[in-house]
Amino acid sequence: xALMQVYNENPxxxxxxxxxxxRDEPPLQKFHYKPLxxxxxxxxxxxxxxxxxxxxxxxxxxxxxxxxxxxxxxSYVWGSPQIVAYVMVENCYSLVTENLYAALQHxxxxxxxxxxxxxxxxxxxxxxxxxxxxxxxxxxxxxxSVQVLCWLGKDTQPYEEGLLYxxxxxxxxxxxxxxxxDNLVGRVVEFxxxxxxxxxxxxxxxxxxxxxxxxxxxxxxxxxxxxxxxITSFVGITLEILISFTQLLMENxxxxxxxxxxxxxxxxxxxxxxxxxxRTSNQDQKLLQLAHSTRDRGATDLRDRLYSLISIAxxxxxxxxxxxxxxxxxxxxxxxxxxxxxxxxxxxxLEYIGSPVGDLGESDLKDLPSWVPDWSLGxxxxxxxxxxxxPYAASKVPDKVGExxxxxLIAYGMKxxxxxxxxxxxxxxxxxxxxxxxxxxxxxxxxxxxxxxSLSNLSIIVSEKQQTSRIILKEQQGWCEALIDSQxxxxxxxxxxxxxxxxxxxxxxxxxxxxxxRLIPKECLTDPExxxxxxxxxxxxxxxxxxxxxxxxxxxxxxGWASKRxxxxxxxxxxxxxxxxxxxxxxxxxxxxxLEACYIHGMMDGEVVEEEMIANGIPDDEMEDExxxxxxxxxxxxxxx
Numbered sequence: 048x049a050l051m052q053v054y055n056e057n058p059x060x061x062x063x064x065x066x067x068x069x070r071d072e073p074p075l076q077k078f079h080y081k082p083l084x085x086x087x088x089x090x091x092x093x094x095x096x097x098x099x100x101x102x103x104x105x106x107x108x109x110x111x112x113x114x115x116x117x118x119x120x121x122s123y124v125w126g127s128p129q130i131v132a133y134v135m136v137e138n139c140y141s142l143v144t145e146n147l148y149a150a151l152q153h154x155x156x157x158x159x160x161x162x163x164x165x166x167x168x169x170x171x172x173x174x175x176x177x178x179x180x181x182x183x184x185x186x187x188x189x190x191x192s193v194q195v196l197c198w199l200g201k202d203t204q205p206y207e208e209g210l211l212y213x214x215x216x217x218x219x220x221x222x223x224x225x226x227x228x229d230n231l232v233g234r235v236v237e238f239x240x241x242x243x244x245x246x247x248x249x250x251x252x253x254x255x256x257x258x259x260x261x262x263x264x265x266x267x268x269x270x271x272x273x274x275x276x277x278i279t280s281f282v283g284i285t286l287e288i289l290i291s292f293t294q295l296l297m298e299n300x301x302x303x304x305x306x307x308x309x310x311x312x313x314x315x316x317x318x319x320x321x322x323x324x325x326r327t328s329n330q331d332q333k334l335l336q337l338a339h340s341t342r343d344r345g346a347t348d349l350r351d352r353l354y355s356l357i358s359i360a361x362x363x364x365x366x367x368x369x370x371x372x373x374x375x376x377x378x379x380x381x382x383x384x385x386x387x388x389x390x391x392x393x394x395x396x397l398e399y400i401g402s403p404v405g406d407l408g409e410s411d412l413k414d415l416p417s418w419v420p421d422w423s424l425g426x427x428x429x430x431x432x433x434x435x436x437x438p439y440a441a442s443k444v445p446d447k448v449g450e451x452x453x454x455x456l457i458a459y460g461m462k463x464x465x466x467x468x469x470x471x472x473x474x475x476x477x478x479x480x481x482x483x484x485x486x487x488x489x490x491x492x493x494x495x496x497x498x499x500x501s502l503s504n505l506s507i508i509v510s511e512k513q514q515t516s517r518i519i520l521k522e523q524q525g526w527c528e529a530l531i532d533s534q535x536x537x538x539x540x541x542x543x544x545x546x547x548x549x550x551x552x553x554x555x556x557x558x559x560x561x562x563x564x565r566l567i568p569k570e571c572l573t574d575p576e577x578x579x580x581x582x583x584x585x586x587x588x589x590x591x592x593x594x595x596x597x598x599x600x601x602x603x604x605x606x607g608w609a610s611k612r613x614x615x616x617x618x619x620x621x622x623x624x625x626x627x628x629x630x631x632x633x634x635x636x637x638x639x640x641x642l643e644a645c646y647i648h649g650m651m652d653g654e655v656v657e658e659e660m661i662a663n664g665i666p667d668d669e670m671e672d673e674x675x676x677x678x679x680x681x682x683x684x685x686x687x688x
Contacts, residue, residue: 076139078137079139080174082174082177086180088110089112089181089184090107091108091110091116091118091162092136094151095160097155099152103151104134104135105135107136107168112187112191116162118164118193120164120189120192120268121154121163121195122195122196122197122269124146124200124258125144125347127144129145134148136168146201147168149200150198153201154196164192166181178370183358183370186267187358194272195274195276197275197276199278200257200259202280204280206253206254206257207281208247209251210254210282213288213292214284215238216235216239216292217291217292220234222291223287223288227294227298232299232301232302235302235305236305251308255309256311256312257315260315261314261318261345263351264346270325277289289319290322293316293323296308296316297316317343318343332360332361333364334357334364335395335399337359338352338353342425343425345423349376349423350376354372376412380419381415388456392624393624394623394624395624397625397643398644399420400417401420401643416687416688417640417641439626439627439652440653441621441625441626441652441653442623448623448624449624455638455686457687458622458624459622460620460625460681463619463655464603464605465615465617466599466600466602466613467600469598470597529598529606529608531545531549532646534583534587548579551576551580596609596611597609601619601647606648607645607646607648608645608646609630609642609645613630613642614632617632618630621655621656622685627646628650630643630644638687639685659680660680
């Protein structure tokens with residue numbers, strides 16, 4: 048028996064698949080699901096023993112969570128939506144994707160039956176109501192399984208050298224239990240240098256580039272169960288080992304420079320670090336924070352960017368926002384944003400609006416309101432107050448939040464400033480650029496910034512005779528702090544060291560920067576303190592520009608950074624209920640489009656609101672009186688569409 052693909056006349060329609068029955072085989076019928084007898088029940092697939100390559104046969108058994116039934120759970124990527132294989136379920140055929148079929152062939156035993164939960168077979172994917180109900184059970188299904196098996200696919204030969212290196216390094220250094228100190232780093236370097244790094248490196252990059260690490264559903268599937276293993280066609284490894292190796296790789300500069308992964312790999316390593324955080328956390332997680340933490344991940348069904356996380360979110364989020372596969376993606380995202388605003392009585396969700404970055408494409412959700420984050424897009428939030436010891440407090444009035452009327456957000460606050468200029472060039476090192484070339488690009492950006500800024504604390508002096516550009520920073524809280532401000536606010540940050548690095552950076556620029564293409568002498572770059580200082584500043588350059596932001600100035604002469612979409616005349620608004628400034632673009636009908644959050648130096652801690660309050664007559668000794676804030680605070684109305 049074989050599958051024949053027959054296309055509809057309309058090329059945009061889904062392909063239709065038919066079974067071609069050989070003469071010596073009896074006709075087969077498609078498997079039809081029986082409705083579950085209770086919404087809390089789920090199905091387990093029983094797979095009969097069989098020889099490798101033979102037909103996969105089994106049956107579905109309805110069970111209730113908590114009944115003590117023993118089963119495995121499979122985490123995998125569906126792969127191409129083209130249906131290319133089938134399995135036999137209760138003497139009827141059920142179509143499956145090629146990747147799942149390969150996993151079942153690999154897992155099926157010749158002697159023992161296999162009891163396993165697989166979403167593609169155990170959920171009736173054509174029943175929207177059942178899908179919506181089963182989504183809410185995912186956390187329990189995976190946490191109560193004996194083990195979660197993460198299938199990376201059948202074509203995993205490119206990963207072999209990398210996985211073997213990880214396992215051998217573990218045997219040599221025991222990095223699972225060892226403290227990350229100079230001794231461990233030395234042993235890792237010694238072991239790695241005794242191997243062929245040119246073979247290990249591309250294999251590790253290929254491993255991290257596997258799609259499993261960046262799919263929405265695989266996140267919750269992997270964090271729910273402490274016994275989670277990664278399997279390939281030739282070797283297996285526990286998720287704990289891979290996460291520990293990734294932490295070793297990402298938390299030490301020496302090891303990271305020894306094994307520089309591809310750029311695509313770093314998205315996966317970042318997600319493994321996030322996965323580690325949630326696997327060890329006992330606290331209820333807000334759905335908004337989960338969606339933010341997993342924004343690198345993608346889903347074929349864009350609604351699953353949120354639905355895949357509901358069952359591991361806090362219970363009050365599950366009650367306020369429930370899955371409905373009958374709703375459009377734009378409606379799902381809008382309902383989620385509305386539920387967050389209503390439940391929190393804040394506008395913090397505006398921090399998560401952003402432009403697409405990287406290779407994740409433009410939004411197809413044209414009917415999405417501008418104040419609703421598009422979770423289908425990759426984006427790097429630079430202003431989230433999460434993990435900051437000193438959170439932003441730009442608006443200063445925490446309990447005055449607007450309302451939602453149909454698809455419009457009615458917000459209150461004040462127009463604090465307007466965008467004047469946006470830098471045209473951003474620092475972003477290419478994969479083959481040397482350190483000298485990276486510095487040259489960074490300095491070109493710095494020179495453009497200094498030319499466009501008309502601030503009292505920033506000036507540029509050009510000596511034509513010496514062809515020397517010197518940046519003089521009278522106050523260190525200028526554009527450098529606009530770069531490192533979030534680092535200064537982080538829990539446990541060494542503020543004195545960071546500010547000392549800024550001072551050294553400025554000193555080097557003042558005395559070592561030589562014009563047009565000729566840069567800092569090489570002997571200066573070999574100084575460890577200078578190297579560390581430049582690394583700190585340029586890492587923030589890289590982070591900001593890769594996230595789609597550029598330096599900007601405002602009409603009032605402030606310096607900051609904002610979306611590349613920002614234009615002259617865009618409003619810098621302080622909306623009550625949001626901790627950061629929000630860029631709004633006026634429309635001809637008097638309403639506003641929300642662009643995204645921005646950083647404006649000298650505005651992030653309520654300075655502008657305080658100035659306005661003083662101008663309105665509030666005495667200094669009553670500045671902290673909340674009743675006075677509510678009485679004197681500016682209260683403009685913004686209708687955001």
